[in-house]
Amino acid sequence: MQNNVLILDFGSQYTQLIARRVRELNIYCEIHPFNKVPQDLLSYKAVILSGSPFSVRAEDAPHPDLSNIKGKKPLLAVCYGAQYLAHFNGGSVQPSKIREYGRAKLNIIKDAEPLFVNIKEGTQVWMSHSDTIAELPKKGVRLASTVDVANAAYRIDGEETYAIQFHPEVYHTTDGKQLLENFLVHMAKVEQSWTPAAFVDTTVAELKEKIGDDKVVLGLSGGVDSTVASILLHKAIGKNLYCIFVNNGLLRKDEFDSVLDQYKDMGLNVKGVDASARFLEALKDVSDPEAKRKAIGNAFIEVFDDEATSITGVTYLAQGTIYPDVIESVSATGGPSATIKSHHNVGGLPDFMKLKIVEPLRMLFKDEVRRVGAEMGIDKELLGRHPFPGPGLAIRILGDITAEKVRILQEVDAIFINGLRKWDLYDKVWQAGAILLPVNSVGVMGDERTYEKVVALRAVESTDGMTADWVNLPYEFLQETSNHIINRVKGVNRVVYDISSKPPATIEWE
Numbered sequence: 001m002q003n004n005v006l007i008l009d010f011g012s013q014y015t016q017l018i019a020r021r022v023r024e025l026n027i028y029c030e031i032h033p034f035n036k037v038p039q040d041l042l043s044y045k046a047v048i049l050s051g052s053p054f055s056v057r058a059e060d061a062p063h064p065d066l067s068n069i070k071g072k073k074p075l076l077a078v079c080y081g082a083q084y085l086a087h088f089n090g091g092s093v094q095p096s097k098i099r100e101y102g103r104a105k106l107n108i109i110k111d112a113e114p115l116f117v118n119i120k121e122g123t124q125v126w127m128s129h130s131d132t133i134a135e136l137p138k139k140g141v142r143l144a145s146t147v148d149v150a151n152a153a154y155r156i157d158g159e160e161t162y163a164i165q166f167h168p169e170v171y172h173t174t175d176g177k178q179l180l181e182n183f184l185v186h187m188a189k190v191e192q193s194w195t196p197a198a199f200v201d202t203t204v205a206e207l208k209e210k211i212g213d214d215k216v217v218l219g220l221s222g223g224v225d226s227t228v229a230s231i232l233l234h235k236a237i238g239k240n241l242y243c244i245f246v247n248n249g250l251l252r253k254d255e256f257d258s259v260l261d262q263y264k265d266m267g268l269n270v271k272g273v274d275a276s277a278r279f280l281e282a283l284k285d286v287s288d289p290e291a292k293r294k295a296i297g298n299a300f301i302e303v304f305d306d307e308a309t310s311i312t313g314v315t316y317l318a319q320g321t322i323y324p325d326v327i328e329s330v331s332a333t334g335g336p337s338a339t340i341k342s343h344h345n346v347g348g349l350p351d352f353m354k355l356k357i358v359e360p361l362r363m364l365f366k367d368e369v370r371r372v373g374a375e376m377g378i379d380k381e382l383l384g385r386h387p388f389p390g391p392g393l394a395i396r397i398l399g400d401i402t403a404e405k406v407r408i409l410q411e412v413d414a415i416f417i418n419g420l421r422k423w424d425l426y427d428k429v430w431q432a433g434a435i436l437l438p439v440n441s442v443g444v445m446g447d448e449r450t451y452e453k454v455v456a457l458r459a460v461e462s463t464d465g466m467t468a469d470w471v472n473l474p475y476e477f478l479q480e481t482s483n484h485i486i487n488r489v490k491g492v493n494r495v496v497y498d499i500s501s502k503p504p505a506t507i508e509w510e
Contacts, residue, residue, distance in 0.1 A: 005029035005190060006044040008037065010052030010062045010080050013503075014128075016323070016466055017169040018048060018078070020365055021180055028194035030363070034064040046074040046188035049081025051167060055131050056080065056087040063088075074160040074188035076180075079129055082163035085156070089137035096132040096148075103127075103172055104146040106153075113143050113155070115162055117182050124174045125152070125166035133165065160187065196368075196375035200232065203360050207236035211316060216358060217308045218318035219300065220245040220270060222259035223388050225320030225361055228373040230268055232360045233318055235376070242314065243268050244307050246300065249276025249403075250392030252417070253410040262382065275303050283394060283401040289510035292401070296391045308355060317355040321362050322369060367463050386417075386431045387465065395510040399438035404491070409436045411489045412455050419481045420459075429471050432459040435498075435509050443493030452493040455485065460507055468502040 005022055009015045009031050022029040029048075032038060047069050054061045062080075069075060070085070077085050087093040105122045125146070133151040136142060143162075144153035153164045162183065168176030184190045216233060220226050220243040233241045243263070247256040256272065263270045282299045286292055308314045361369055366387065373383045389395055393413070397405050412434040420426040435456040443450040457478070462468035482495040498505075 004043045004045060005184060006038065006041070006047045007031045008034045008047065008049050008064060008081075010034050010050050010084075011054065012051035012080065014167055014169055015050040018050060019323075020463075020466070021169045021177055022048075022184065023194065023365070023368065024177065025181055025184060026192040026194050027184055027190050034062045037064060037066075037069075041068055041073065044073065045190045046076070046184055049075070049077040049084065051079035051081070051128065054080065056083045056093050057131065070161060071156075071159045074183070075162070076183050077161070077163040078169070079165060079167060082154075082165050083129075083131055083133055085161070085163050086133045086135070086137045086140070086151075086154075089156075091133060091137035091140060092135035093131050094134045096130055104148065104152075104166070106144050106146060106166070108144045110141070110143045114187050115143065115153070115155070115179060115182050117186065118178055119175045119182075124172065125168075125176075126170045126172040127166055129165065196371045199364075199368075199372055200235075200375055203232055204236045207233060207358070207360060211237055211240075211358065213240065214315035215240045215242065215311060215313045216316040216318050217242045217244055217304060217311065217314050217355075219304060219320075220259075220263070220268075221320070221388070221390070222255065222262060222385075223320070224366070224373065224383055224385055225322050225369055225387075227320075227378060227382060228369050228376070229318060229320040229360050231266075231373070231376050231378060233358075234268060239269065241269060241318075242307075242311055243270040244304060245270055245272050246303050247272065247274045247276050248279040248296065248299070248392055250279060250296075250394045250401075250406060252388070252393075253414040271307070273303060273307060275299070278303065280401065280403060280406075285400055287400045289395060292394050292510070293391055296394060305355075315356060316358045318358045318360070321359040323363055323365050365463075366465050384427055386426075386429065386433075388433075389508055395508050396433055397436045398509060405436055408453060408489060408491045409434060409455070412436070412485050412492060415484050415488065416457055416481055419477065419484070423474070423477050425473065425477065428461075429459045430462040430468065431465075431507060432457075432471075433508075434458070441494045445493065450493045453491050454494040454496065455492055456496045456498050456509075457481070458498040458507070458509075460502070462502075462507075465507065468507050470499045470501060473497070 005027055007018055007029055015031055019029050019031055052062060083093045104125050104127050106125050108116050108121050132149060136151055136154050139157040140154045141157050142151055142154050146152050149165055152166060155162045167173055168179045185192060216237060218230055218241060220230055230243055245259055260272045279299050282295045283292060286295055304317060370383050393406055393409050394401055397409055416434050420429060420432060435458060437454045437456060439454055440451050441454050443452060459471040459473055460468040461471050478497055485492055485495050
């Protein structure tokens, strides 16, 4: 892609939000670690430097080679990036007298600058740094400040290099998207051509070229990601795509049969495989969350290997991996960001499995996957389905897994999800589910003492899964749902509601 933006990652948890904001402008971008700058920069029309948890004054601070970028391509340096350009180019970065986090008002000094077109004086920005730029670099021209930050924005005279101390990518920077549009569209002249239709055309063409006449086996889950991946592959290779839907014994209640019915009219070649006993055996006496994910991942690989070997000529294993999966499992493309948790569908295959991986959605966020699915005409109800974790209910049962615990949680989950639909709340929630806690509580039923399980209900609103906030569900709904669960699910006598956001909590409990 010739209209491409390169984002160099210095380890900030906000780096992925930069990518999202850029893509909202219909501009394709890629994140690369600061220490793995692509050698061929021809396709990149602009570069963005991310923030970082490091200080530029530290000995182990990220120190990229920008010799082929600075002064040669339009460059926007954000937070750490702005400090980096100052510190290593004749300026000075010092510890802040006060730590500067949160909202601030921007005083635009050079209001004629193209970076601030359609941005009003006093616009709100978001700060997150403990160092400050005391002196600008050589040829630096101050553009904006705040009450606490003298050099909140600057440019390098004679270059298309701009630097800002605040974060335009976060929601709390009111005109952040406008600033990125000013820089990328009006200044760097990047075309806004990366649309769902363009992604479909490009991806199908790439899949045709990559796969050719080879056969592909795909793990179909019934969720949005694997569905969109399957339709993309079907467009590219048609009958050479073999979809396998595995019952791992950790699905929602009655989901195995309903998912198979869902796909019967979509033209896909789908085979259902009941491997529930195999997965439950693999999880026997396993309590650690990461150990669960690894056990489930290994079991999936074994099942797919069995199915793939029964099909002559299969070369590829397709997965519906999306960008947040990759980001949370490993630092983005090998960069310095912190690992949050592993995902069973991220990473390579064992040596014994002679299949190559194809992941057509690997660089998409969840909302982008839905837009691509809509472009291909996939049913709205299916695209609107809540995300469901690959390991299924195994990571919603805290502690070890038993068939009885799965039964309890399936019943609780069904009441919760069906209740959301009944109350017309399902489409107002991004993801919802129930968690079975590893504790019992004392209760009273029919004048008798009970000592049964506690379940937590979780409902969040989000756009991409990178950040999320809990949904303020009506008390009347929660009351009815709690009563139904306790009265109808044997083994549960207490229901609680999770009101934590992401961050600091993740959406799933494990």
